[in-house]
Amino acid sequence: MSKFLTISPSPHVKGEESVQKIMLWVILAMVPAMVWSFVVFGMGAIITTSVAILSCVFFEYAISRFILKTENSVGDLSAFLTGMLLAFNVPSSLPIWMIIIGALVAIGIGKLSFGGLGNNPFNPALVGRVFLLISFPVDMTSWPVNNNSGVDGVTGATPLGLVKEAISSGTPISQLTDQVPSNMDLFFGNIGGSLGEISAIALILGALFMLYKKVITWHIPVSILGTMFVFAGLLWTVDSEQFMNPMFHLLTGGAMLGALYMATDMVTSPMTPKGQLIYGIGIGIITISIRVFGAYPEGISFAILIMNAVTPLLNRYCKPKDFGRRAK
Amino acid sequence: MLKTFKIGGVHPAENKFSAGKQIETLPIPDMVTVPIAQHIGAPSTPVVKKGDEVKVGQLLAQSAGFVSANIHSPVSGKVFKIDDVLDSSGYKKKAIIIKVEGDEWEETIDRSTDLVKQTDLSPKEIVDRVAQSGIVGLGGATFPTHVKLAVPQGMTAEMLLINAVECEPYLTADHQLMMEKGAEIMVGIDLLMKAIGVKKAIIGIENNKPDAIKHLSQLAKEYAGVEVCALKVQYPQGGEKQLINAATGREVPSGALPISVGCVVNNVGTAYAVYEAVMKNKPLFERVVTVTGKSVSKPSNFMARVGMSVSQLVEAAGGLPEDTGKVISGGPMMGKALVTTDVPVTKGTSGVLIMREEEATRRTMKNCIRCAKCVSACPMGLEPYLLMTYAEKKMWEESEDSFVMDCIECGSCSYTCPADRPLLDYIRLGKGTVGQIMRSRKK
Numbered sequence A: 001m002s003k004f005l006t007i008s009p010s011p012h013v014k015g016e017e018s019v020q021k022i023m024l025w026v027i028l029a030m031v032p033a034m035v036w037s038f039v040v041f042g043m044g045a046i047i048t049t050s051v052a053i054l055s056c057v058f059f060e061y062a063i064s065r066f067i068l069k070t071e072n073s074v075g076d077l078s079a080f081l082t083g084m085l086l087a088f089n090v091p092s093s094l095p096i097w098m099i100i101i102g103a104l105v106a107i108g109i110g111k112l113s114f115g116g117l118g119n120n121p122f123n124p125a126l127v128g129r130v131f132l133l134i135s136f137p138v139d140m141t142s143w144p145v146n147n148n149s150g151v152d153g154v155t156g157a158t159p160l161g162l163v164k165e166a167i168s169s170g171t172p173i174s175q176l177t178d179q180v181p182s183n184m185d186l187f188f189g190n191i192g193g194s195l196g197e198i199s200a201i202a203l204i205l206g207a208l209f210m211l212y213k214k215v216i217t218w219h220i221p222v223s224i225l226g227t228m229f230v231f232a233g234l235l236w237t238v239d240s241e242q243f244m245n246p247m248f249h250l251l252t253g254g255a256m257l258g259a260l261y262m263a264t265d266m267v268t269s270p271m272t273p274k275g276q277l278i279y280g281i282g283i284g285i286i287t288i289s290i291r292v293f294g295a296y297p298e299g300i301s302f303a304i305l306i307m308n309a310v311t312p313l314l315n316r317y318c319k320p321k322d323f324g325r326r327a328k
Numbered sequence B: 001m002l003k004t005f006k007i008g009g010v011h012p013a014e015n016k017f018s019a020g021k022q023i024e025t026l027p028i029p030d031m032v033t034v035p036i037a038q039h040i041g042a043p044s045t046p047v048v049k050k051g052d053e054v055k056v057g058q059l060l061a062q063s064a065g066f067v068s069a070n071i072h073s074p075v076s077g078k079v080f081k082i083d084d085v086l087d088s089s090g091y092k093k094k095a096i097i098i099k100v101e102g103d104e105w106e107e108t109i110d111r112s113t114d115l116v117k118q119t120d121l122s123p124k125e126i127v128d129r130v131a132q133s134g135i136v137g138l139g140g141a142t143f144p145t146h147v148k149l150a151v152p153q154g155m156t157a158e159m160l161l162i163n164a165v166e167c168e169p170y171l172t173a174d175h176q177l178m179m180e181k182g183a184e185i186m187v188g189i190d191l192l193m194k195a196i197g198v199k200k201a202i203i204g205i206e207n208n209k210p211d212a213i214k215h216l217s218q219l220a221k222e223y224a225g226v227e228v229c230a231l232k233v234q235y236p237q238g239g240e241k242q243l244i245n246a247a248t249g250r251e252v253p254s255g256a257l258p259i260s261v262g263c264v265v266n267n268v269g270t271a272y273a274v275y276e277a278v279m280k281n282k283p284l285f286e287r288v289v290t291v292t293g294k295s296v297s298k299p300s301n302f303m304a305r306v307g308m309s310v311s312q313l314v315e316a317a318g319g320l321p322e323d324t325g326k327v328i329s330g331g332p333m334m335g336k337a338l339v340t341t342d343v344p345v346t347k348g349t350s351g352v353l354i355m356r357e358e359e360a361t362r363r364t365m366k367n368c369i370r371c372a373k374c375v376s377a378c379p380m381g382l383e384p385y386l387l388m389t390y391a392e393k394k395m396w397e398e399s400e401d402s403f404v405m406d407c408i409e410c411g412s413c414s415y416t417c418p419a420d421r422p423l424l425d426y427i428r429l430g431k432g433t434v435g436q437i438m439r440s441r442k443k
Helices: A019-041 A043-067 A078-088 A096-109 A124-135 A159-168 A183-188 A200-212 A219-238 A246-251 A255-262 A273-293 A300-317 B123-132 B145-149 B173-196 B210-220 B240-248 B268-280 B310-316 B373-377 B384-392 B396-401 B412-416 B423-442
Strands: B023-025 B031-035 B059-062 B077-086 B092-100 B159-163 B201-206 B226-231 B263-267 B286-292 B300-305 B324-329 B351-356
Touching: A019 A043, A019 A078, A019 A200, A019 A255, A043 A078, A043 A096, A078 A096, A078 A124, A078 A255, A096 A124, A124 A300, A183 A200, A183 A246, A200 A255, A219 A246, A219 A255, A219 A273, A246 A255, A255 A273, A255 A300, A273 A300, B023 B173, B031 B077, B123 B145, B123 B173, B123 B268, B145 B173, B145 B263, B145 B268, B159 B173, B159 B240, B159 B268, B173 B201, B173 B210, B173 B226, B173 B263, B173 B268, B173 B286, B201 B210, B201 B240, B210 B226, B226 B240, B240 B263, B263 B268, B268 B286, B286 B310, B300 B310, B310 B324, B310 B351, B373 B384, B373 B412, B384 B396, B384 B423, B396 B423, B412 B423
Parallel strands: B023 B300, B159 B201, B159 B263, B201 B226, B286 B351
Antiparallel strands: B031 B092, B077 B092, B286 B300, B324 B351
16 A cells, blocks of 8 residues: 555544634624614714624734734634624724724734734724723713714713713712613614624524523623612612612623623633632622712723733632542 | 434544344355454563463463453464464464464353353453453453452442443444444443442443434433433543543543443443343454445455454455555544554454445645534534644653643544644654653653
8 A cells, every 4th residue: 555644643533613613603693683783873883883893804914924924824713703703892983093093002912912813812893982081081971862863973971981971970870760771772782882782682593692602601691780780780780779670780781791802702701610610700890889989971891901901810710510530 | 302422523424334134144164264353551471381271261361460350261272383473463472373273262161142141240250251261352442441440448349330332433332332232231231330330321322323322211210320322422421531521421531431420331241242241251352343444345244253353354345446555443533544454353343344445545634724623523622723732742741731631532632623733643753752752851
């Protein structure tokens, strides 16, 4: 027999999974919320999304090709996804040049400076978002009012911002009922806010798809949202004039987007279910603390970044289910 | 809900192309090559020399230690030479090469197909017969069976587990054997139960073989204490510890043997070999081998004698396809890639899998994306990503503390990794090195 055979250690077969497919599933999962943002915010949303995606992909390509001189990793779709997530996290009225800066920070500093996908300790899109929020606080918190309810171009506060302002000026919550949108409006996304965060239902739909595709497990979303609900609920029981009801906290701001899409990022979240639960509880507590006691009306981005930093520690101490070693 | 093991596992495409194919007996070749190391443990010592006449079933090489096994001649003829030849491990090892003349069997072997059920042999006599007949675990690990049957002092066996899981994709040798030799297998199980002194036996079969489950359940009615346990299809259920866990819920402690939880596990093919050895006086010199693959024109189950060339089996299955990239001895998850098909069939050859060129190469490795799929796939509850990093960085102490020695090398981690990382390659490196360190510590 003259033919050369390939030699390699087992296993000799490979599953269907690939990094690219995982990224693709997440991107597909985000489509409903993206479409909803186009409906609600119109051209602004379309431009913001396109610019964010294009610039993220461009920076990924340019930095890895010309600066790092590594293999071009645009094909794994992770830059595309980061762009989409970044767009989801900014108002549709954000000036284009700011979006580009956000993309540069997300891809350049958030990801490639650490060695590319897999090595970044923090969620790149959130690094971009928080950079923008701190650098351009006014632009990042001027929300175009929902097209369905007002004139295009008018800006207003998000429900969370509104409540924060009222409470800090001493107005009791019972006097805000006219200004705060109903839970139904919050659920379907008839509110102002960042592009992708407004419709809970669209986000949940996508998350169900991710669960089905096993891109995420229930541990992180449930522990974050559960903790937020319990913590906010306790505060609300103590004083419903000072603190909003727990459903409001779940449906406003970036709670859904953060819990379902940002905190579940594989690279920056813990590996074992136990670690994921602790991570989720941490995010829930920090988020509500910032919302209620902090200076910012919304805190989930900070909460996720803080818990991202704790992730290596959680991986160290939260070991997987054990087989035959309990006695040791 | 069907039973399965408690953590981890994957479900690769089953591709059982040769399922239901009758076991065909292959013609005897002109020359056979019988390696003297076909089992785990010490290689046997040849008791024949060049020029000796041998009969089928005659002892060729004697067990050389407690963990070792006798080797018998699969053919009749003349010992041509004893030489180093390439075997399926890819190394040259000592083998007895026999030039075939006729097909003359030892007179003591009962060649009839009549089913023999009754015996008054004592447990000790059964174990001795098993040892004499050179029986080893036929699932692929080739651990000498008589050693497994010798229950250590201070331990008691509570039950026998028969591994009929055949969780490796492609392979159908055990499945077909159960369909054709069910009655003999049941007698073999009965003998094994007697040998270890237990009243209970569980036959674990995965649910993708409903005909075998039905057939053996039917036969088991005659045998008190023997039951068939249908299991959910989940790789690596054929792993000893996984099978015990799936069928009984027990967990074999880290570093311990199945007997520590009262179980003795034997492969279904081994049970058949035990029947033949004890009831028919026939030593182990032939076995069922599946020859299969996506491009193979005639996927088959063959009864092949030890020492036949793998290429003869491949020819009988329609020849080596044009697009062959890799030939594997065993299944795709744990089998060994062969350097050439000119290697002998041994007691451990459960299958020959021929893979096409496009299946033969691995995809380029990417960064770990910490998806934890390897962690959830690991049936031993290890962290493959971490063990790989430790091995890359030569952090052997940390590897040991992270239980690298518990790895059963099932390959579920590498199989499932979306970043195509060769996790098991590195874990093997860690296991090898940590094993050496541990042994040197004992000295």
